Amino acid sequence: MPSKWVTSKGSVITLVVSGRNNIFLVESQDTVLLVDAGMGYMYDNLLLKIKKTGAVPSVIALTHAHYDHVENTLKLKEHFGAGVLIHRAEAEHLKAGVNPEDKPVKGKFTIEGENYPPVIPDIIVDDVYEAGGGIVIMHTPGHTPGSVSVIVDDEIAAVGDAMFNVFPGQAMVPYVMDRRMLLKSWKKLLDTKCGIFLPSHGRAITRQTVEKVYKKYA
């Protein structure tokens, strides 16, 4: 998969780290945004690769609060002085350092899975949030209740775990909290003009593949 995409308006999306998780850096005219923070073991490499681009992220947009997407958030926030963005539905999870599956009981969360360093978010997103420079954060729940996608110039979308493409031709996510909701989110994504969808796990997915898989499940 290429490691860089450029929109017709000149926004650049760089795959800074790939492997178990893809981490994307979005540079538009007036905003530099990192999509997800990745797992702890990735930190040194991630920092090196971000520095290589010469860009300094001002926002860390978390596609959702699963530990494999957020473990480095606190360290990166402190390093870059960046604002952390998350959807309202998972803000409390992020503050507690727990996964979206964990439920609050008497003000405390029950811990089911792996936890991570808690982070106080700076930007809370609801349905749609304009991050500036043609970058729009869109609520695309289903995989988790607070999943969001990052839409760049209405051409390319970084979708977090709203899609998966570990095997060729695949797009459906193996783990979904609410599949009907996920398919509604796919419809929302297909209602944009985006032609390329970048998942956090696996390779870029074409609009054609998303349409085909959507028809199969919808």
Ligand SMILES: [Zn+2]
């Ligand atoms: Zn996830």
